Amino acid sequence: AVFHQTAGNPFFVRELYQHLAEDGQLLDDDGSWKRGLTIDALDVPEGVRLVIGRRLSRLSEPTQRMLTTAALMGRHFELRLVEAMGPVEGDAFLDAIEEAEAARLVSALRGSRQARYAFAHELIRNTLLSRLSLPRRQRLHARAATVMERVYGAEALPSHAPEMAYHLFEAGPASDEAQAIRYLTLASDQAIATGALESGLANVARALTLVPPNDNRTRARLLWKHGLARRNVGQLMEAIEDWETALPLCDPVTDTVLIAGICQELAHGYAWTGRGMLGVAAARRGLD
Numbered sequence: 001a002v003f004h005q006t007a008g009n010p011f012f013v014r015e016l017y018q019h020l021a022e023d024g025q026l027l028d029d030d031g032s033w034k035r036g037l038t039i040d041a042l043d044v045p046e047g048v049r050l051v052i053g054r055r056l057s058r059l060s061e062p063t064q065r066m067l068t069t070a071a072l073m074g075r076h077f078e079l080r081l082v083e084a085m086g087p088v089e090g091d092a093f094l095d096a097i098e099e100a101e102a103a104r105l106v107s108a109l110r111g112s113r114q115a116r117y118a119f120a121h122e123l124i125r126n127t128l129l130s131r132l133s134l135p136r137r138q139r140l141h142a143r144a145a146t147v148m149e150r151v152y153g154a155e156a157l158p159s160h161a162p163e164m165a166y167h168l169f170e171a172g173p174a175s176d177e178a179q180a181i182r183y184l185t186l187a188s189d190q191a192i193a194t195g196a197l198e199s200g201l202a203n204v205a206r207a208l209t210l211v212p213p214n215d216n217r218t219r220a221r222l223l224w225k226h227g228l229a230r231r232n233v234g235q236l237m238e239a240i241e242d243w244e245t246a247l248p249l250c251d252p253v254t255d256t257v258l259i260a261g262i263c264q265e266l267a268h269g270y271a272w273t274g275r276g277m278l279g280v281a282a283a284r285r286g287l288d
Contacts, residue, residue, distance in 0.1 A: 001037045001038065001039055002016055002017060002020075002039075004039075004122060005039050005121070005122040005123050005126075006121060006122070006123060007120065007121050007122075009121060011048075011051070012048055012121060012123055015045040015047045015048045016039070016045055016048065016123070018045070019045035020037075020039075025037065036198070039122075039126075044123055044126045044127050044130055048123055048127070049127050049130065052123065052124055052127040053127065055103065055105070056105075056127070056128070058103070059099060059100065059103060059105075060095075060096070060099060062087075062088045062092050062093075062095070062096045063088075063095075063096040063099045063100055065087040065088055065096075066082065066087045066088050066093065066096040066097065066100065067096075067100055067105065067106070067128055068087070068128045068129075068131065068132065069082050069085045069087040069140070070082045070106070070117070070119075071119070071124075071125040071126075071128035071129050072085075072129065072132075072137070072140050072141065072144060073085075073144060074125075074163070074166075075118060075119055075122055075125060076109065076116060076117070076118045077116070077117055077118075078114050078115070078116055079097065079114070079115040079116065079117060080114060080115070080151060081144070081147055081148065081151060084147045084150070084151055085140075085143060085144065085147055097117070101117075104120055105119065105120055105124055106118065106119055106120065107120060137170070138170065138171050138172045138173070138174045139171075139174050141166075141167045141168070141170040141171035141172075141174070141175070142167070142168075142171035142174035142175050144167045145164055145167040145168050145171065145175060145179075148160060148163065148164060148167070158186060161183050161186040161187040161190055162187040162190065162191070162203075164183040164187075165180070165183040165184040165186070165187040165203060165206075168180035168183055168184070169184060169206050169210075177210045177211075177212070180207070180210055181207045181210050181211065181218065181222070184203045184204065184206050184207035184210075185203070185204065185207055185222070185225065187203045188200045188201075188203035188204040188207070188225065188229065189225075191203060192228075192229060192232060197229065197232045197233050198233060200229050200232070201226070201229035201230060201232075201233055204222060204225045204226045204229050205226060207222050208222050208223070208226060216249040216250075216251075217249070217250075217251065217254075217255065219246070219249055220246040220247075220249035220250045220255065220258065221246075221258065223242045223243070223245055223246035223249070224242070224243065224246050224258060224261065224262055226239075226242050227239040227240070227241075227242030227243045227246070227262075227265065228265070230242060231265070231269070236269055236272060236273060237273065239265075239269060240266060240269045240270070240273070243262045243265055243266050243269070244266070246262055247259065247262055247263070247266075247285075250262070259285075259286065260286045262286075263282045263283060263285050263286025263287075264283070264286055266278075266279070266282035266285075266286075267279040267280070267282045267283040267286070270282060
């Protein structure tokens with residue numbers, strides 16, 4: 001996680017490590033390294049922020065606007081998407097990307113017909129994001145999702161599900177919940193299919209937080225997927241809890257396929273955890 005943020009820059013490594021240590025984010029209560037550490041814009045150390053801020057202040061105002069929009073799109077970004085967001089127009093946009101590249105804040109990525117760039121360090125991107133207020137950042141994320149729909153088109157958009165899911169979730173109330181759930185679920189399925197099990201679990205967990213209280217069918221479907229994702233990462237007991245919670249939410253008339261799938265997984269789950277009679281009972285529920 002530290003290397004991903006710093007690309008090995010010694011100053012950044014030292015500052016980030018000290019910051020995380022002082023903030024209690026490195027070790028758990030037993031003194032062991034924490035697993036699954038994530039670092040976001042709020043974790044940029046003040047010393048690093050000042051150094052990067054001085055580099056950014058030397059840039060023209062249009063270049064700073066362009067970089068802030070690019071930061072919102074991710075560590076790697078397509079130039080056409082940033083341009084479509086409209087931070088800078090015409091030749092001034094090209095001047096901005098050239099100035100940022102000359103300052104070694106971003107670099108071009110080869111091997112694609114579309115112009116793609118990457119930030120030199122994740123900490124540069126996070127410093128730019130930390131300058132945005134939460135409401136402004138949410139509106140920009142919502143706009144990014146709209147721009148992606150327009151640029152990619154309906155047919156190609158599912159192949160960009162992870163990016164869409166990221167923007168729609170980060171947009172908060174500025175995005176449509178049903179659309180966010182759809183792309184989070186799609187991104188979860190794609191991640192699990194490619195072996196990115198933790199990412200798949202995280203996306204379906206985010207989707208669950210967006211389900212309206214009275215939407216039992218969607219909650220049941222997501223709990224089913226959440227349980228499958230938990231089982232995939234070795235959390236079988238927790239998966240069984242998800243499936244048992246989902247079952248009463250299903251409609252016995254319209255959700256028969258989902259009910260059968262849940263009961264089948266419960267039967268296997270209870271058998272694997274040494275509770276054979278509960279597994280038999282779950283199988284009977286599915287048969288009924």
